[in-house]
Every structure is written in structure tokens, then in C-alpha cells.
Amino acid sequence: ARYREQLDNIGFSFDWSREVRTSDPAYYKWTQWIFLQLFDSWYDHAAQKSRPINELIERFEKQGWSSNDDCAITGNEELDPLTAFNQDEWKAFSEKQQQQILLRFRLAYLSEAWVNWCPALGTVLANDEVKDGVSERGGHPVERKRMPQWSMRITAFAQRLLDGLDQLDWSESIKEAQRNWIGRSEGAIIRFALTPNPSPQERDLRLGYLTADPSIASELMPHANNMRKNPTEAEDKLWQLIRGDETGGRIRRQHIIDRFIVDFVSLPKRLVIEVDGDIHDLQKEEDAARTERLNELGFEVIRFSNDEVLKNGLEVRRQIIAALSKREEFVASDEAHSPLSFGEGPGVRAHSGGEVIEVFTTRPDTIFGVSFVTLAPEHELIQKITPPERMEEVMAYVTQAKNRSERERMTEVKRVSGVFTGAYVKHPFTHIDVPVWVGDYVLGGYGTGAVMAVPAGDQRDWNFATHFNIPFVPVTENWDISKGADESKEATLANSAFLNGMKVADAIPRAIDELEAKCVGERRINFRLRDAAFGRQRYWGEPIPIYYKDDVPYALPESALPLVLPEVDKFQPTETGEPPLARATKWRWDAADQQLTGSAIGHPIETTTMPGWAGSSWYFLRYMDPQNEGRFASPEAINYWQQVDLYVGGSEHATGHLLYFRFWTKFLKDRGWIDFDEPAKKLVNQGMIQGVGRFAYELLIGIQSDGRDGSPPVLALEWIPYVLISRELHLSLKDGSTDPKHLEELQYTLDQIGDLIRDAHPGHQGRITYRKASLERRVDVSIVDGRGVLDLAKYAEARNQEKKTLQNGAFAPGVVDYFCHPEVEKMSKSKLNVVNPDDIIEKYGADTLRLYEMFLGPIEQSKPWDTNGIEGTSRFLKKFWNLFHTESRNQESGISGSFIVSEEAPSKAELKVLHSTLKKVQEDIEKLSFNTSVSQFMIACNALQELWSNAPSQSGSGARGKRQVLEPLTIALAPFAPHIAEELWSLLHPDTGKEFHSVTTAQWPKWEAQFLVEDSFSYPISFNGKTRMQLEFPIGLSKEEVEAQVLANPEVQQRLEGKPPKKVIVVPERIVNIVV
């Protein structure tokens, strides 16, 4: 009520008959109704439209469902993916099964979602309410938990919400914030099939790149690449002979094994082929050691000389094929090499090889650089793929990582943590085994919760690989992978088979084509946007109109709306951790009678409530028709009002309210209740008027006496609050620095206190020692003056009320006033920095306040409230008022005596002032540039005052102003200063006994170009762009004439010193520039 009064005082013209309250059942009936429509809808991706759920049921009856259908599921994935069914299977499902399936398509749906659950508080907490794994309030432990949650399938609208932004006249920053929030990224899904686990001993050797000794791999890698690029003649010849699959050994060249780079190797057959140049003794020894080590690792080594290769390459090739054919295929499933058996347990399914890890990537071109795959700690496959011997370690990590809130995971970005699962997946192209890790740098809620890690192409993967010593290869040309990842989009690919030599932009589509051809992946657009959690474990909120039958949610009928909040004994959660509404034991639904039973019998009703944004997502529609009882708003009203023309709101709603608001509007449009799909055409973020917080610093001192001279040994150990010190001293006490200037202040303060103590305890002679600390205290701005000086008496009074001992303040020498430290911040009660408009209105009036707020600067700008300039607008209003009154003034107020205006026709000059003002003001209002319109009014007022004070008495009546000028100005001023304009209007149109005409109903004055026409223009004449003089020429003079006249001017000639100008530019009615 107080708030309303203030709004009225300031003169806002709200239509209070249209006031709505989202908490009023008459209003939230329709919020619940919209919820039911969302519950009753699914999203047809082919048509990009929400449609009634009945149409989906019909479709299921006709054709069943498969995952490629257009009614794709978006948003929170259930633990078990929905399996395809045909029309007969659909019909055979029980009702419960059918309902559960439908729930996966409904736009308002119940699903298992991750939440921050606090068992002690029995409630779900928002991310910012959790700090360090405990609740911010109370410090109770919080865990991440999957719980059934109502959600809104906003993700189905992601693309439309993104595209719609282009049409909107909203600030770029808001649009950009929404684009980021929606976070569209194009890329691919890639499937990695799980492989049976090799034994740990063989792992290194079995895995392509992983045959290298990890400690040295990254050093060797560039060499290997270099050697591959610059082969010797013999190497190159042999490579041409044995590359490809024909040899049966799938031979690689310049491969790293352990600490060596071998010339050629067949990994499946474990055969190393070396091509040697001239062999020295020293070299022989090294080669022997190398061969020994390779044999140890299970490789056979055969050698050829350069000569052999160059002279008889085909024979060499034949020998290699022979050697390969003698060797057994080395595979992990071979029991002889893989003694490890898993037995029963979670690892079994992985062993059977049936699982697939799906990853999302925006860089499918880097597929050949994959050196491991990382799963989010929340990933469901972790349990299934981890072999038993690693289970304990992996689960310990998962539990620890999962319970860190997302906020925490974000704040500790730099910390790398993870664990190897022990499982491997097959690379889709090379078929090399790739290890699977768990790492908390992968988020469960984004993409598939799994990434293919390419350390050479992604810095996070690089950090992870480097931290855990996982070897990797570069995938771009000329890149030193020891320094970091190459994330450049301009790079050229290398080491990447069919992608070699391609630019990133070309390689991406090519890679996807290959993936699709091999059926191991496909193009995918992914959105960052997540479905919005809709349920709240709180009492105050709109009840969700849902009841449960057989644990399946069903809609309440429209007749049951509004479903009002039941009465409960307490607003807290129940002892068993259920929401407060669960306390309403007699709140049940009778499905047969279609009504609340009012007893404990019947179907349970949903106990969570709607979030704050539910009601605010559609209120603009209710304004159109606030009293309608039969519909949220009548079609006629909606048709009349349409979209919001101008929405003024804070930018803090950029990704919350302003997105949901658009989402609901699109939904209502889809289902045909409204015919526009964006709620607000234009949106302006008004800046906030900020507060200036004020701070004082108190010294806290403990005093002790040494008990000399017969005083009691401890005279006093008392804390004296309210000893004010400077901010500088406070800061230096805090960080322990010893600036002599501050020490001086401190000493002085201490001396003062000593005196106080002695005064309080006469006769005491002992030495006094102190213990020092200081404290920052927020001061209510109402007891601080404009300059920041604290009102000490009031401060003492306020501190007294806190029932603390009070002593006088002590200041440094020479200081009389205590200046409070200012800090610009949001205005809020808790910050004690709220400036009440009442005081300003009291002193200057509401119009001055309004004008001043507008005059402060552009509407979008935030700035601290500062009354320094308010005199200016106040003076303007007085001057404006005076134009309507006689010269004789009231001595007290400075306001003129009696109202009088002249009926004389205005002069040309007066009309010009009037019409240029009308023009500017009209243009500025359209641009919402209120500060410049106010300034234009000031200009007009000053100009008129000037014109009229030179001709003091129009027609001898004592009038200064002319009606024909002042009346239009009054109308134009009315939106800015309604009170004074109305008052002047009533003076201009005295009550003639008929009905009262308000200025607000007066015809808006139009500016006319004819009054703005000038006869001449004063050209600035510039030389080389620097203005030097002014020359006046009549309007309409041609360019050539102006140029001729300018050049004829003696002063110009003087400046030219007789030389002809290089060039003369004449812009009519703007400028003349002479280039010398």
C-alpha cells in the first residue's frame, strides 16, 4: 500500500483496474490451466509445433514409435532409453505403460532429474545455495541425487527460441545472452564400441599409439612425425611396397614402441621391420640392445639393408609377407595372452562387448587424435564397464566427484581429476583400443555426458592427458604438442588418414560423411539449454493440478481449477522429507466424482508447487482482460492488444523470465490460443538507480591495567565499541602493515581512549595496554549527509539501541567530521543505502524528481543516485511556470504573482523555438531518449525567457508569455511533468462550468516544418578540416556559388596567402572545407 502510494505520488498513470496478482487464485487458475495444456501437448519436430497429446496417441495406434520419429524426445533423458514399439505393441501395453511412455513426450513432464538434495532440510537447493558441499544456510550436507521432478520441455523450442531473436527489437546484450544460454553447437555423435579388456601387461603393446613409453612419448612424437614426412629413399620405396592390407600385417611406419622409433611395424603380428644404412660397430651394439628389448615385449625384429631394399625390393617384400604369415595374430580375446577373466559381475556385459559409448563432438575432424574417452561421473555406463578389480577405486572417485555441486566444479576449473575405468573402446576408423576414463571436467547434463578426448586439439583434454601421462599424437600440421592443444580452426590436418591436408572447415563434413557411411556416427545439433525444473519443494507457489493413480500422473479436470493451496499445520517439509503440501492429509482427489474428497481417501495430489516464474510467464496476457472468468483472456482482448509494444525490464532476467516468457508464448500460439509467437516486440533494459553504501570503521580495544599504585591488578577489560578510525587505518590494521601515518593516528586514538578510561576510573595510575582490532560497519545512508559526513549523534543513538557500551569517538588530530567511505552498489534494504523518494518529493515535488531521473542520462544506464544536479531541473520548472505569470514575485518562493498570458500572435522566432522543440521532443520520445528531451525543454524555456524579457509587457497587460506558444509546450511537457502541466492547463482553460478537460486528453501538438525554415545558413569554413571562421549565405545558394563567394572573401584570401586552394568541398547547409 505504501508502495502504491509512492507510485501515485510520482504520478505514474497505471490503470489499476488491470492490476493482477499471480498469487490470487483467480489468476493462478489460468496458470494451472496453461500447465494442463502443456501436460496435454507434445512436440512435433517435423512441423516445429506443439500439438495435442491425442494426436500422438492416434499416431502410436497407427504406426507405433521409433527413435528416428519426428516426435523425438528432448530434455532430461530417463535412465532407460525408450525402446521402439509398433502399433500392435502399443495397443498391448497396459494403461500404466502407455501413460509412462506418453510422459516422455509431454511438454510438462515428470522425470528423474539431478538435484542438490539436502536431507537435513528436506528440500532441494539451487546451485547458489550450496557451498563446499553443504547448504549455505545451516551448513547441512548436500548430495547430488536423482529425484522425480516436474520439468518443462523448453528444449523442444530451442531452435525457435534462437531464430526468433533475429526478429526482435531487443538489446543486443540480452539477445546475445539468450543465444549463449541456448548454446547451439553443430557437430556429430560418434559411437565407440566397448572392447573386452586386455590384460594390464599387454595393454600398452596392444594399443596402437600406446606402445610408447608414456614418459618419453611426447618427446619422440615430433621426431616420428618428422621421419615419416622425410623418409630415406629406401624407407620410402619399401613403404610403397608393403603399405595397405595386402601383406596381411597392416603395417605402420615410424612407430614408437617403448623408447624406440621403429621403421615399420605390424602391430597385429608384432613384427618389426628395420631398414638400416651403413652399419658401424657402435650402431650394432645399440641395435642389439634394441632388438633384445623389443623381443622382450613380444616383437620379432627383422632387418634389411638399404641396398637390399633398393636393389631387390620385391624380394624384401616377399620375405616380409613370409615372416608375417608365420606369426600368430595377436588379439586380446586370445586366452593364451589374456589370462584375466572377469567372472560374474558388472564387468560381464562389457566383456561381451555389447555396450556402446556415444560421444558428442564439434570437432569430428580430430577423430584420429582420440587417445582416450572420458565419461562424466554421472554416466550410467561406468558401473557396467568397470572391471571388478578397478571397481572400488572408480566408484570412490565417482561418489566424490558427483557430490561436488556444479558450482564447485566450475570454480575449481584448473584442478584436474579423474580415474581410469579399466575399460577400452574401439576407435571407429583405426580399430585401435582407446582407454575409457572418468573425469569431472565432463558434465553429465551436456551432450551425451561423454567426450572423445583429443589432447592435440582440445586444451581440456590436453590438460587431462598431460596430468595422467596419457600419450597422444598431433593431428594438425606443424604443431608442437608439448606446449598445448591446437584449437585453431585454420589448421591443416595431419596424421589423420583420409583427412590429411584438409582444412578444419572442410574436414568436419568429410569426417561426418565417413562416420555415417560406417554407421558409427551422425551429424547432430546439440543445445546447451536444459529443460526447466518446474517443481518446488515449497509451500508458497501455485499447486500443480495433477493427481496420481497407480503412481502415474493424471491431469485434474479444468473444473477442479483453481486448485487452491490446502491448509497445513506447518510450512516446513515433513519428517520424511516430503514437501510441505504432504502435510495436508485430507487433500485427495476422487477421480470418479471429479472432485476433492476432503478426506484422507482418494488419489494423492502432487505435493510440489510451481516456481516463481510460472505466473510471470504469461501475465502480460492477463493485463488485456484481467477479470475474465471463462478464459485466460478473451480472443477479442488479445486481438485488440496483441504483443507488448515496449517491455521495460531488468537485464537480470535475460536468461530466466525472458526466455520462459517467450517459450510459453510460442506454446500458446502453437495451440491456437493466441496468434503471435513473441510476447514483446521491443525490450529496453532500464538501468538501475544504484545506491551508495556508506561505511564507518570502528576500533575495538581491550584495555588492561598492570595494577600499579594500588589500583586493582586488572582495572578493566572492557571493549569500547564506537571508536571511529579512518578506512586507511582499518585496512592497515587488517593486513598488518605499519605505515607511520597510520601509526600516528592509532597512537592518537589510543591516547584519547586512555584519557577516557582514566576519567572513568579516577585515581588510577597504572599503565594501560591495548588489544586492537578493527571492524567495518555499514552505516545507514539516512544519517550521512551529501558529502559523506556522518551524523555522530544519530550514529551513537543507533549504536546505543544495540545495547552496547557507548563511548565518545576519538579522531585523529585536526579531524572534525567523520567521512564515511562510499561504495556504489545495488540499492537494497539490507545494505542500508536506500534513498526514499518521499524526501525529494517533499522538498522539490514529484515533477522535479521525475524530470531529474530522466535527465540523469540514457535510460539503459545504471548509476548511483546522486541529488547533486537536482537543483537544475527544479529551477527549470520554476522558470517554466514563471513564463505564465507576471513579473512581480513572491519574495519567499521566488514564484511569480498572478497568471496571465497574452493572446497575441507569436513571432517567427517564437514559433521556431516552439516547433523545433516539438520536433526534437517527439523524436526523442520515440528513441526513449528522455534526457535530451528534457534538455530541449530547458533550451526552449531559456530562449523564450530571453525573447520575452526583452519585450516585457505584451500589449501592456503585464503578460510575458503567449498562449499560442505556451499551450502546445504545456501539452508536450505533460508526460514529463504531469502535475505542473495539468495545473498550467487548468489555468489556461479555466473551468467554465462544463466538464473538466485534462491536459492528458488534449491533442498532441504536431511540429510543422514551415516554421523551421531558415533564410540563411552560417557555414563553418574550415581549412584542412580545421574550422577557422563562419560565413553566412542564403539558403538555396548552389554549391558553385557558395564556393565562389567563399573564395572571394578577403579573409579567406588572406589565409590562402594568394595561393589557389587544392580543392574546395561544399556540403550544402553543413560545411565548407578548403584544402590548401
Place this chain on the structure above:
RNA sequence: GCCCGGGUGGUGGAAUGGUAGACACGAGGGACUUAAAAUCCCUUGGCCCGUAAGGGCUGUGCGGGUUCAAGUCCCGCCCCGGGCACCA
């Protein structure tokens, strides 16, 4: 780190590529007044020359560029505000 805004006198802020600093505050000077308040007038980016009238140089975060002409457009930096963030 990425994405949006910004950076102009002592202050809030004006300037469709065309006279930078409108308008207002503050400050200084003056008028009226016994005095104060109120009101009115003058000056007010910086530096320099001139007794003066007047004139010159310089100036929109920094460095380049385009142009007859740049606060405004382009390139590269710096700083401030806001949004997003291990988003694959």
C-alpha cells in the same frame, strides 16, 4: 578464456562521418540585498601569445590506417562494466 556493451571537461552527460563538449551540476566573478536565501548576468577542456580586441597550438583510453574531413568507419592493443563458462 569466450560473447556483448563502454572509455568524451572537476561531475552527470550531448553530438545522422561535417563547428567536440549541447543541456545541467559544480566552481569562479559580478548585480540586487543591511545580510542571507532566492533570482539574474558573465567566465569555465588544457596550454600558449596579446594591455586589449583577438589569435595560435592541443584535445574524445593508447598506437596505426581510410577520408577533403574521424569521438563516430577499419586494424592492433589497454582498461572498465555486464553476461556465459571444463558446453566437448
